[in-house]
Amino acid sequence: MLSIRGRKFAHCDGVSRRDFLRLGALGFGALSLPQLLQAEALSGVGKSQKAVIMVFLPGGPPHQDMFDLKMDAPREVRGQFTPISTSAPGVQICEHLPKMAKVMNKCALIRSMVGAEDRHDAFQCLTGRLTRGQPQGGWPSMGSVLSKLEGASNPSVPPFVGLAPKMGHAEWSDNGQPGFLGVAHAPFQPNKGGGKADMVLQGVSPERLADRRALLTSFDKFRREVDASGMMDGMDAYTQQAFGILTSSKLVDALNLDKENTKIRERYGKGDPNNRDDGGPKLMEQFLMARRLVEAGARCVTLAFSRWDHHADNFGALRQDLPLLDQGLSALIEDLHQRGMDKDVSVVVWGEFGRTPTINKDGGRDHWPRVSCALLSGGGMNGGQVIGATDRLGGEAIERPVTYGEVFATLYNNLGIDVNRVTVNDLSGRPQYLVDQGVQPLKELV
Secondary structure, three states: EEEEEEEEEEEOOEEEEEEEEEEEEOOOEEEEEHHHHHHHHHOOOOOOOEEEEEOOOOOOOOHHHHHHOOOOHHHHHOOOOOEEEHHHHHHHHEEHHHHHOOOHEEEEEEEEOOOOOOOOOOHHHHOOOOOOOOOOHHHOOOHHHHHHHHHOOOEEEHHHHHHOOOOOOOOOOOOOOOHHHHHHHHOOOOOOOOOOOOOOOOOHHHHHHOOOHHHHHHHHHHHHHHHHOOOOOOOHHHHHHHHHHHHOOOHHHHHHHHHOHHHHHHHHHHOOOHHHHOOOOOOOHHHHHHHHHHHHHOOOOEEEOOOOOOEEHHHHHHHHHHHHHHHHHHHHHHHHHHHOOOEEEEEEEOOOOOEEOOOOEEEEOOOEEEEEEEEEEOOOOOOOOEEEEEOOOOOOOEOOOEHHHHHHHHHHHOOOOHHHHHHHEEEOOOOOOOOOOOOOOOOOOO
């Protein structure tokens, strides 16, 4: 694994998190990547360029203050923001998302997400499954499944890249856990007892990624250390190719935002340089980096944006965060369309649950797993529409409830994967479907 350390932040559960940029399904303990490269070379398997970008909003974003405003609700529910019209006829969203309003014809809003667990982690948004009742080893995330099923579309770029911080303290609540598929299909190798240590680019933080000299120097140091240790001796060509991924200029170039057109970088934004949190969970450039990575060949990129666990001063925090999300997310959606990538690259944006209809005494909203929102774009999906509805208070789904599994089935469908047929074997050798049996893609979108 390659880890680039960032700053710390915390949710209401008191668990401290550190933002990491982690790259590559490259565990030293297993040679499945070289074996996969060898198998592909022998079989001549073709590779598509379809991909998924998963944007996680950690902490639980307030659906009724963003995408499902309730102007007819009582004051203690309604909130402080007003809705604005969008490019999708009849669809309104929050006034602090004007750039997203302009691209809403390219998006689909789900206002009736149900079945969330009341826990702070990204597990359900990355696997489509509940944490309870897991098979031995745990459910794999979508990125791990794609790594297993399709491997790398480009030998120099890992199929699954994680740009998100650790979201929880449970063993399988980390962003991008491979579950029963094993660490070879993780975006990084877990840094825990019994596992190999992370390969850390010493002295290179997210803020210094723009310094290509420092990045390349770190890569050169890593290569020299590997050569000096004798590890490369005796390894076959496929193993050396796997190590080559780490030092590939294609991967480095994808991470080097100085390679990007200045005007495009300005569209995505760089966040507030005076905001210390911006260097961690509010890293604006993650949106641009995600686009560059899928363009380079990554099949799944996950990222986390800001922190939405506002039990107090909900509206003050949103006035700061919503414009940042508005700029980064709208730029990503526009960029994918302008580059002709919108048919192949799916984008999904959501959090682990919604927020309470009633505003508490501290001006915040508390956890509300009964209903939440999601936004999807690209992947050839039908945009410009809203799926589902909540009641007058935004507390219950009253029309077309949608489960996480249905969204995952839709994303797999966009990738050309039939959830009714394709399986992956668990640790006992038993085939497991990618979503719960009977769950189908959303017919409104495909």
